[in-house]
Amino acid sequence: MKTQIYDGNDLFKVNCNLYGYEDLNHAETLEAIRQGFEDNFKADLIVELDRIGLKFIRLKTFSPTYYNYDGDSIDLEIGIVDVKKYINAVAENETAINELLEANKSYDGYFARTTASTVEEIKDAKEDPDFTPDIICLSYLLSKKIDFTGGIDIGDYFVFDYECMNDDCKNERENVDDELCPSCQAKEDLKNKE
Numbered sequence: 001m002k003t004q005i006y007d008g009n010d011l012f013k014v015n016c017n018l019y020g021y022e023d024l025n026h027a028e029t030l031e032a033i034r035q036g037f038e039d040n041f042k043a044d045l046i047v048e049l050d051r052i053g054l055k056f057i058r059l060k061t062f063s064p065t066y067y068n069y070d071g072d073s074i075d076l077e078i079g080i081v082d083v084k085k086y087i088n089a090v091a092e093n094e095t096a097i098n099e100l101l102e103a104n105k106s107y108d109g110y111f112a113r114t115t116a117s118t119v120e121e122i123k124d125a126k127e128d129p130d131f132t133p134d135i136i137c138l139s140y141l142l143s144k145k146i147d148f149t150g151g152i153d154i155g156d157y158f159v160f161d162y163e164c165m166n167d168d169c170k171n172e173r174e175n176v177d178d179e180l181c182p183s184c185q186a187k188e189d190l191k192n193k194e
């Protein structure tokens with residue numbers, strides 16, 4: 001079975017990039033968001049993907065090595081099971097999908113490698129043995145049935161890192177707004193008194 005991974009930030013339109021958030025335990029937060037996606041959407045994704053000839057494989061976390069071009073995301077891996085079912089789904093939603101594809105072209109190549117139209121998507125699906133669904137087409141077909149953006153708030157999954165900001169100390173801060181752990185704070189207060 002041919003498989004494909006989609007960038008969840010584009011597919012679900014839920015931005016999971018943690019770059020710039022302070023005091024987060026990055027790995028634990030991203031995994032918590034992934035689990036949140038699974039709890040909220042996995043059951044629906046299995047049903048909706050199956051309806052359009054595709055198979056849910058997994059939701060996986062992605063973090064870029066450098067943040068220049070890419071951000072953290074929760075990505076979806078699918079398998080291509082029944083191309084005819086997928087073609088029918090695209091054909092049934094031609095007007096709406098073509099509007100989205102047209103709108104995307106004016107984004108100055110935001111999704112540079114997207115398909116030109118539903119006609120091209122269907123032609124590729126029929127003729128290309130390496131065919132994988134276009135992200136805009138897939139995003140539309142899934143979002144039509146599943147409310148991704150209204151279904152999840154990544155802030156609900158933040159795991160804070162409470163480590164003391166004194167580099168020699170391994171204690172945790174009591175509050176995320178504190179700079180130091182209670183013991184370092186007490187020492188600091190004492191010093192200031194002297």
Ligand SMILES: [Zn+2]
Pocket residue numbers: 164165166169170171180181182183184185
């Ligand atoms: Zn400390």
